[in-house]
Amino acid sequence: MRFLRTTLVLLVIIVLLPLLAVQLFGGxxxxxxxxxxxxxxxxxxxxxxxxxxxxxxxxxxxxxxxxxxxxxxxxxxxxxxxxxxxxxxxxxxxxxxxxxxxxxxxxxxxxxxxxxxxxxxxxxxxxxxxxxxxxxxxxxxxxxxxxxxxxxxxxxxxxxxxxxxxxxxxxxxxxxxxxxxxxxxxxxxxxxxxxxxxxxxxxxxxxxxxxxxxxxxxxxxADAYTFAPLRLTAGDLTVEATGSLHPTEAGVVTDLELSSSSGNLEDVLALLPPAYAAPLEELETRGDLSLSATVVGPWSARAYPRFDGRLALTDGRVESPRLDVEARDLDLEASFAYVDGPTGGVQTFSIDRLTGTVDGDEFAVQLRMEDLTDPRITFEADGSFPVAALSGFLASDMLNGGEGTLQLSQVTLGGRYADMVEPRRMGRVSTGGTVTFVDAALTVNGQEVMLPTGTLVLDDNALTLTDLEVETGDTRLQLSGTATNLVPVLFADSLNTRDAALVFNATLSSDHFDVGELLALSGPDAEVQESSGPVTLDSLGQRARERRGRITELLNGRFEATIAEWRWDELAGDNFRGQLLFSPGQVTVRGLTDAMEGEFRIDATTDFGLLTHTRARITADDVDAETFFLQNENFGQEFLTADNLSGRLNARMLLDLYYDDAGEIDYPRLRAQVGMEILDGELHDFAMLENFAFALKSGDLERVRFTRLANFIEISDRTVYLPAMLIQSSAINLTVSGTHTFDQYLEYYVKVNAGQVIANKISRHDDKLEVLPARNGLFNLYYTITGPLESYVVETDKSAVKDDFRRSAYRRDRIRAALEESFQTPIELLPTLEDTDE
Known part of the structure; x- marks a missing residue:
């Protein structure tokens, strides 16, 4: 009992004494x-x-x-x-x-x-x-x-x-x-x-x-750090380092040995920089890795230590659930070496052997890079590779999925990397081998593009393409030709700072060519577009414009094109024969085509700069006027439509079209100068002419035939400008000028042959609709038509009409001069209109 009391007192003293000391001396x-x-x-x-x-x-x-x-x-x-x-x-x-x-x-x-x-x-x-x-x-x-x-x-x-x-x-x-x-x-x-x-x-x-x-x-x-050892573990991968580091004023002097006998391919990929690892994130991998290396020498802003060692992978496997690709039996032997030479040592890296199978087809790859500060590359590849892997390894948001294979036969690439990215020095780079497309298909920007057949042959800087078939939607193309500078284009940076461009001369043939389907390959994804609001659509359209600009920046050449049928939205035609010309940032379409029951000659250049801009020269010969208005969707107006007009149309058109980020025409920037004539035509159910007839108290204006309707027209600032023109019809002859805005505001000036008006009032209805002769009457009537389309006002004003006729003569001459300069030919559509007194 005494022992217990003594023990308890000692314990209390042992516990309380430090606590008491802390209270007394803690501060x-x-x-x-x-x-x-x-x-x-x-x-x-x-x-x-x-x-x-x-x-x-x-x-x-x-x-x-x-x-x-x-x-x-x-x-x-x-x-x-x-x-x-x-x-x-x-x-x-x-x-x-x-x-x-x-x-x-x-x-x-x-x-x-x-x-x-x-x-x-x-x-x-x-x-x-x-x-x-x-x-x-x-x-x-x-x-x-x-x-x-x-x-x-x-x-x-x-x-x-x-x-x-x-x-x-x-x-x-x-x-x-x-x-x-x-x-x-x-x-x-x-x-x-x-x-x-x-x-x-x-x-x-x-x-x-x-x-x-x-x-x-x-x-x-000694200012030194010696590891004995240092182990770094990431997942199942453990890397062990032994040796020393010696800091200096310039950097660090290294003398290290690295080794790893445990780990797998997945853990190694996880350590890659995101820029390289992003295309590999969805891959499922496995494989046994081993590593042994030495790192010796100074590491500073101007120098790197020498790396020597080996990396091996056995029983590797890579799967991509998204792309439905599986590579098996992967064996890799890679080495790092520092090679001494007459001018000093250079660091090298090589894949001495990479073999395996993809979907049962074998492949083999070798790669050597000498002097990592100024790399000299030697690459060789043989075997079959899945097309689906392209979207996995190319960092592009436009490619997704794929089918079929690329068969590579003795494909080689050799030379300095600095020469490969510089088009002017591609003569120092060697390439060779053949690439064959076998039932290939890619999903490009949500659209399926099939490449059933085609062969590409590499011979140094020359490339020969034979019978490459391209199918998307209803479009069918076949391409053949030659090109240079493929390698600089593949290695071009996002801004193309070295002005790399594929220089080519090729043929393009097609039984059906849909322009809208091809533009969709670089436009907003259809599903994304449907689910996006206006602001998002603008941004998607801007990305599409930038993509098209990026593509055309990398192309410089021509296609000799023959197209049996073509379509662009509502426009359609047959038998196109001409050229598609590409220059950095621009595409030119030049040729002849049958369309709208007549023929068109087209020379149009689209520039993908800060603003997408098309400048076009178009000649229309013997075209059906009703179809012309119908396929052009009445040019976005409801004043004069395909339902009101028939006849044969001839025209020369000079167009400046600008597009917004959504790909639609920017109408405030639209400018057009047109010289046109419609022969043997008819106006019917034309509301304004019928209302004008009521104002004149004249009949026969519900259906009006004319032999020739011709004029020069200008469009700018969302306004159609109509210089003074003679309308010689079956009901009445009159001269008209004026303007018509895209917001349907009218300002017309009209001179009517009064003698014919009186004659029509006392004559019977002309069932044959014969065109009246063009002659000056004993006196003329002058009218102005102004106001919105729904509520315009007709008034008599001789001086205003004659003043506008004189002003419009200057506009007519200016339009004619611009067309003659652009088309390099005289254009005479109208005789000089004489302004006669009563």
Whole structure:
């Protein structure tokens, strides 16, 4: 019983005595620790609050600093933490204060190195307890830190010398060692969430989780770090590094050995930069990987260490559920080597062998890259490759899915990469081999494009295309021809800064050609377009315009075209024979076609610049006027439509068309100059003429025949301008001029032969609708017709009519001169209109 009482008293003393000491001496101890930190680090430390705790880190004391900010040696923010705890020995209650550990929680640590090698963490030195010297053991607080822990600490690292930028979070990290010693072993265990690691413009480890386990000898005297070893784990992949790093003013001198005997293809792909990994994200992969390599030499802004090693993959498999592609039996042997030469060493990388099968068809690939700073590439490929893989490996939002195969036979590419991207130096690059399309199909921008057959032969910078069939919707094309500069076009950057263009001369034949279907391949996806609002449609249209501009920027050549049938929305024709001419940023259509029961000669150039603009010269010969108006959808007006007009039309038209981002004609910018005539025609059920007849008290205007209706017309500023013209009809002869806006506002000026009006009033109805002779009467009547179409007003005003006739004569002559200059031929549609008095 006495023993129990004694034991209980001792336990109470053991427990209560430290607690009592904490209450009595906690404040002074905490203040001394804070003072020692400020004195030792010799930088600005701001602490909102602090206290001393025994229970929080028993059997140690803990000085908890709250709201801590520490300035770096360059004045930048080095550390900000909600809690920084200094771990003390219990003996610190009764003797010298001894700090042997630090914990940082919920903070942010920023480490910067400038181009000269200066860091923001060059704080005051730290003397180990074991070191002898004048200052050893001096002062009321002794620093003997052998462990540091991080919990949920964000680390920002930027090194301007190595052009490295990293952001990661240490969810849990422990560092142990005699940090103050000049040479000691640092043991590290850490769980890291890497937001990104940027190295010289490339992003690695994007959003990846890593585990780190390292035993590192740190030698401050030699300024060296030796790993024995360092293990980095991502998924099932573990890479082990042994060797040393030696920081210098220029960068880091490396002497490392890397190895990995565990891991799979999926884990390796996960470590690729996003720019390369994006097309591979949906792939399902497996395969056994092994890696052995050495990294030796300086690593700085101007130099790279030499890499030597091998990478092997066996029993590999890659599947793409979206593309329905499966590659099996993949075997890869790749090597890194540093090769000495007469002018120095160069780093190389090669895929010595990559073999496997895709959907049962075998393939083999070899690749060698010499001198990674100025790469010389040698590539060879044989076998069958799925077309569906193109959309997976080409970073394009226009391609999706595919069927069929590309058969490659001895396809080779060799030369310097700098020459491959420069069209003027393609003579130094060699290519060879044959590519054959076998029942191929691609989904391009939501539209299925089939390529059943076709052969492409490479011979250095020359390309020969034979009988490539292209089918989409109702469109059927067959292409054959020759081209140069394919390689620079394939390697062109997004802005085509080197002006790469495929120079070609080819033939195009088609039994049916739908222009709208081909434009849809570069336009907004149909499903997306239907589900988008006006703002989104504008943005989709802008993307379509940029795509078309991008495509035409890469083309420079001509197609000799023969097309049996063609269609563009409501327009349709037959027997097109001519050329499709491509130059950077432009497409020209030039040729003849049968359409609208007549013939058209077309010379139209579309420029895909900041504004999509078409300038067209069109000649129409013996065209059916009713069909002309019908297929052109009455030119967007309801004043004079296909239902009101018949006859044979001849015209020369000079058009300037601009398009908005939705691909529609921008009518405020539309400009047209037209010289036209309609022969043996008829106006029927023309409301304005019938109303005009009522105003004149004249009949026979419900159905009016004419021998020839001719004039020069101009369209600009959403207005149709009609110079003075003679209408010689079966009911009445009159001269008319004026304007008609797209908003249906009329302003017409009319001179009527009064003698014929009187004669018509006393004559019987002309069933044969014979055209009246053109003659001046004893006197004329003058009318103005102004106002909206629904409520225009007819008034008599001789001076206004005659003034407008004189003004319109200048417009008529200007239109004629513009047409004659453009078509390089005299154009005489109308005799001079004489203005006679009564």
């Amino acid at each position: 002074p101890i905490a203040r001394q620790v804070v003072g020692a930190l400020n004195e030792r680090l010799q930088t600005e430390i701001v602490i909102q609050d602090y206290d001393l705790s025994l229970l929080r880190s028993f059997p140690y004391l803990s000085v908890d600093l709250h709201g801590v900010t520490v300035a770096g040696s360059d004045g930048s923010a080095l550390l900000a933490s909600k809690r920084l705890a200094c771990r003390l020995d219990l003996s610190s209650l009764f003797g010298k204060i001894r700090i042997n550990g630090i914990v940082v929680e919920n903070g942010k640590l920023q480490l910067f190195t400038d181009v000269d090698g200066n860091t923001n963490y060059q704080l005051a030195g730290y003397t180990s307890v074991g070191d002898e010297g004048a200052d050893a053991g001096a002062g009321p607080v002794e620093f003997a830190i052998d462990e540091a822990r991080l919990r949920n600490v964000v680390l920002v690292y930027q090194d301007a010398r190595l052009r490295t930028d990293a952001l990661l979070t240490a969810t849990s990290a422990t560092f142990s060692g005699d940090f103050g010693a000049r040479q000691y072993v640092l043991n590290t265990e850490a769980e890291l969430e890497v937001a990104y690691l940027d190295q010289e413009g490339y992003r690695y480890l994007d959003g990846k989780s890593l585990s780190l386990d390292a035993h590192t000898t740190i030698d401050h005297i």
